[in-house]
Amino acid sequence: MTGPGYSESMHPENPPEGYTHGENEHIENTGSGTLRAAIFGISDGLVSNLALVMGVAGGTQQSGEAVVIAGTVGLLAGAFSMAAGEYISMQTQRESMEKQLQLEREHIIAFPEEEEAHLSLLLEENGLSKKDAKDVARKVHEDVEPAVGFHALLELGIVPQQMGSPVGAAFASFAAFVVGALIPLIPWLILASALWESVIVSAIALMAVGGAVTTVTHQSAWWGALRQLAFGASAATVTWFLGRLVGTAL
Ligand SMILES: [Zn+2]
Known part of the structure; x- marks a missing residue:
């Protein structure tokens, strides 16, 4: 295949200098996969710890x-x-x-x-x-x-x-x-009792994450934000009431 005198620079299909299409595309692919994983990971942490924090706050009189x-x-x-x-x-x-x-x-x-x-x-x-x-x-x-x-x-x-x-x-x-x-937890690390601060910070974060998810799914950002807020708020409300129920039973 490589006859005498063959060199890379003589290859007729050799791309011009500075041409990095393949490389860029690879970085782009990896990037969007990582972005997607990061958004969903943050969303999981946020919803699960918000629900946990609210449940414990409800069950222990904050x-x-x-x-x-x-x-x-x-x-x-x-x-x-x-x-x-x-x-x-x-x-x-x-x-x-x-x-x-x-x-x-x-x-x-x-x-x-x-x-x-x-x-x-x-x-x-x-x-x-x-x-x-x-x-x-x-x-x-x-x-x-x-x-x-x-x-x-x-x-x-x-x-x-x-x-x-x-x-x-x-x-x-x-x-x-x-x-x-960390998002629902941080207000509690700063203040002695931080129920509403935690709720507000988490609601904003839920909407931001829900909006960010739509950059992967290509739906309306507002739809994503409100959907995420609804799921997070439902989880937190349910655990809050369950926490209170358990807390008063003990
Ligand atoms: Zn084959």
Whole structure:
């Protein structure tokens, strides 16, 4: 393939200097995935700790001490639970992808001609002419790994280089949950009794998070904000009354 005198700069398809389309796109993809995970992590922490804080406040006649202890423990418990869940989910996904890639690799090694013909067909279905599809499939199948990459993308929708890191995801969701869970708790750390301060700060945060979610889902920001406020307020109201019920029974 690489004849005498071949060099990267002589490659006719070499992109002009400063061309970084592929790189930018990769960063953009990773970025939006991380943004999405961060928003949902914050939302989880916020709603769950708001409900916990309100329940304890309702059950202890707004004892600041009890709320701070419960809120802190709830923050940590939730963050660990989120991190463990995220790690296991990503790791499982990764293992299943790697297994599928290995199967594909074995197929390509055992039945190179059939797999090349199959790839050619898939490329044709994706808009290439019969001749181009055949040429590309032949070229791609000169080596096993590029062939695995193409088969993974067209048959499984997997981009092997873009599998996320389970440890990174675990840390990110831990941090996001902590940020969300701190919001209803912070007023109680500052003031002796902070029920309404906590409610107001949390309501604003709920609307902000709900609005931010719509940047991922492409719905109206107001709809997202009010929906999130409704869910958070419902959870907090229910736990407040349940807390009072339990508190007066004891
Ligand atoms: Zn295949």
